[in-house]
Each structure stands twice: as structure tokens, then as C-alpha cells.
């Protein structure tokens with residue numbers, strides 16, 4: 001599901017960043033006895049890279065954009081001090097309390113999982129798999145992966161050129177799940193092509209179907225125009241041909257969204273995850289952690305959703321399941337927890353630090369400011385971080401997801417998206433709207449709650465699954 005392309009860790013890794021230097025020394029994680037720094041990666045084929053991963057997860061749950069408890073306003077300037085018992089924020093969306101400046105995240109000083117000297121890169125899923133592949137049985141998830149054994153790195157792994165032979169079995173089975181998950185969106189589109197003629201009525205029906213699928217006006221008009229051109233060029237005479245041409249047009253429109261998430265260029269790669277309430281952030285982080293752990297990456301989780309106890313517990317379950325560490329403290333300032341996690345990740349030289357933030361509506365200014373603050377404080381812990389800022393969006397929210405992308409991007413400069421819950425929705429067309437109006441890369445998409453239901457986004461695969 002994930003593929004890695006490892007390269008030598010950056011030299012800046014173990015060194016404290018300009019701001020983080022002193023602070024990180026205070027971080028409990030730093031003081032943790034268990035910081036067996038893993039051996040630096042053997043020099044890979046090219047400098048900087050550590051891993052490249054591709055995969056996806058989903059989770060379906062109704063989006064419930066309830067406002068989380070108001071954040072406490074911690075002093076940005078002083079992230080983690082080891083003291084300052086964090087005041088537990090009552091779960092009320094009211095008055096942002098002045099929180100202690102630096103909550104020492106109680107990282108269980110469990111021994112840091114020794115990062116493998118080199119993870120064996122798995123075969124990359126092809127960018128354009130043969131979708132006619134017979135369905136393989138779903139890949140059952142095994143028990144928590146044991147600590148990955150260090151394996152010698154193969155010489156110069158290649159970062160997955162698009163041209164590849166047959167997809168791995170798990171990718172083929174993913175296509176089946178994807179197709180099934182997109183059924184609601186796809187069926188409304190495919191019924192347009194059940195007639196016998198290519199006429200204006202067909203285009204009108206298609207326009208309606210695209211709008212109903214929340215593709216948005218801009219993307220709908222673009223696709224219709226593009227499709228007409230293709231039909232003319234191909235001299236298509238059958239609606240079924242038009243359907244295939246639409247799949248091509250959609251794949252081309254979505255192609256700019258297809259981009260792999262790179263882990264390993266920085267040590268650690270700090271990935272901040274945000275989104276509205278219930279979008280699937282924690283679940284996606286859990287699944288991503290599992291994929292990373294399976295691929296031999298060491299991971300540290302930061303429970304920066306300090307307001308909802310269930311969120312921390314939920315993340316803790318994923319941490320236990322995947323045998324990775326978690327930095328967490330109830331009621332602490334989310335920025336401080338994030339700072340501590342990044343500092344700990346640097347000290348322990350983990351491959352990735354995943355920061356789970358509390359859900360918030362993009363219209364809640366003070367909560368968006370809190371998110372901005374987390375981002376800034378993470379940068380204090382590591383001047384190059386965050387390396388990825390991901391927004392998790394619920395596919396069920398349709399056009400509202402586009403508004404979320406715009407607002408979160410403005411606030412925290414997104415680098416990628418995870419689109420969950422594309423199963424059970426007829427609004428999967430929102431990806432076309434995003435491609436046309438706010439093309440932020442889609443790293444993963446999800447069509448179910450199982451681990452294997454979150455996979456990397458592939459534009460052609462998506463288009464074909466939708467219009468198959």
C-alpha cells in the first residue's frame with residue numbers, strides 16, 4: 001500500500017533547530033532515557049529522501065461539525081517547560097482560557113522503537129494500474145506489526161515511474177473497493193450513458209449529474225467542454241464511448257492532484273493534520289501510522305487534540321496497536337504538546353511525527369488562529385517543520401469541502417489532502433471541483449473504515465472506478 005524510497009537523512013536532523021535547541025532540551029521526551037538514536041540511513045540513491053509512500057484509508061462517519069472546546073491560549077514564545085501542569089480545559093466552546101504556557105507533554109518514556117537502519121522499500125503501486133485486473137480478495141489486516149527488522153536497503157530504489165506492469169494484488173483489490181465505494185456517485189453519472197444517441201439531451205443530463213455530484217459549476221463546464229472536443233476528435237457515435245472519453249477527461253482533470261507523500265527527506269518528517277470535527281483525522285492518522293510502521297518507519301504521534309479525551313484515547317489505541325509512542329497530555333496546550341512531540345521526534349530521530357489536532361470549523365476564527373499557532377510553534381521546534389500540513393475532508397460534505405480547503409489553506413498553507421468517506425456518498429465529484437478551483441494534492445482517499453480502505457490517490461484509477 002505504501003512504498004518507500006529511502007534516502008539519506010538530512011544532516012539537520014539530530015541538530016536542534018535555532019529555536020528548538022534550548023527548548024527541546026526541556027522536553028521530557030529529550031530527557032527520556034530511551035532515545036536510541038537509530039543509525040543514519042545508509043546513503044540512498046539521492047540525497048535527502050527517505051521514503052515515498054502511497055496508499056489510502058477511509059472511514060465513514062457522518063460529519064458533525066460541532067465546535068470543539070475553545071483552545072487555551074498558551075504563550076507561543078515559551079513552548080514546553082517541564083513544569084506547568086496544564087489546566088484541563090472544560091469541554092465548552094466558550095471563553096478561551098489563558099492556558100499555561102508550556103505543558104510538558106507526558107510522553108511515556110517508553111523506549112523509542114529502534115528505527116530500522118533501512119526499510120525495505122515495498123513495490124510502488126503503479127500510477128495507472130491495469131484496472132481490468134480481477135478482484136483480489138481484500139487484504140486482511142494482520143496483527144500489529146512487530147518492530148521491523150533492519151534490512152539492507154536495495155540499491156537505488158526507483159520512485160515508481162508510471163509505467164509499470166500489473167498492479168500488486170492489494171492494489172487490484174483496492175480498485176474493487178474503490179469502485180464499490182464510489183458507487184453512489186458513479187451510478188448517477190453512468191445512467192446518463194444508457195441511451196442510444198449522443199445528443200444535446202445527453203450533455204444536459206450529464207451536466208445535471210455532475211452538478212448533483214458536487215463537481216461544481218467550474219469543473220462541470222470545463223469537463224463538458226473538454227468532453228465535446230474529445231467526442232468530436234474520436235468521432236464517437238455511441239454513448240458508451242462518451243462515457244470512456246469522460247473517464248479520460250476526468251482523469252486528466254484530476255491528474256494534478258496526484259502526488260505521493262514523501263517521508264524521509266527530513267528527520268523527522270513532521271506531518272500536521274487538521275480538519276473539521278469528525279472528518280476522520282484520528283482514524284486516518286492511525287491508518288497512516290500503521291502503513292508507515294509496516295513500511296519500517298518509526299513514528300511518533302502527537303495528541304494535539306487536548307480537549308476531547310476520546311480523541312487522545314483513540315489515538316492511544318492506534319499507538320498501542322502499532323507499537324509507536326505518543327505524546328499526550330489532557331488539557332495541555334495543543335501547541336506545547338506539538339512542540340514536545342517534534343522535539344522528542346528530533347531527539348529520537350524518528351522518521352515521522354504525526355500531529356493530530358482537534359476538529360474545528362473553518363469558520364471559527366479563534367480556532368483557526370489556534371491552528372496557526374500550532375503551526376508556528378512546530379516551526380520553533382524544528383525550523384523546517386511542518387513538512388506536510390494535511391487537511392482531512394469528509395467526502396460527504398461535497399462543495400463545503402471546497403470551502404474548507406480554501407479556508408484551511410489560507411490559515412495554515414496546506415500541502416495535501418486526505419479525502420475520507422467517499423463510500424456512501426453521492427458527492428464524490430467534489431474532487432473535480434478541488435482540481436479545478438483549488439488544486440491541493442490529494443495524498444489519500446478513503447472508502448471505508450478498514451485499514452486497507454485508505455489508499456493513495458490515483459487520478460486515472462479514480463476516474464475509471466467512478467465511471468466503470
Ligand SMILES: Nc1nc2c(ncn2[C@@H]2O[C@H](COP(=O)(O)OP(=O)(O)OP(=O)(O)O)[C@@H](O)[C@H]2O)c(=O)[nH]1
Pocket residue numbers: 057058059060061062275276277278279280281282283284305308311314358359360392419420421422423446447448449
Ligand atoms: N465510512 C468511513 N468512515 C470513516 C472514514 N474515516 C473515518 N471514518 C469514521 O469517521 C468517524 C470519525 O472519525 P475520527 O477519526 O474520529 O474523526 P476526527 O476528525 O478525528 O474527529 P474529531 O477529533 O472529533 O474532530 C469514525 O467513526 C471513523 O471510523 C472513512 O473513510 N469511511
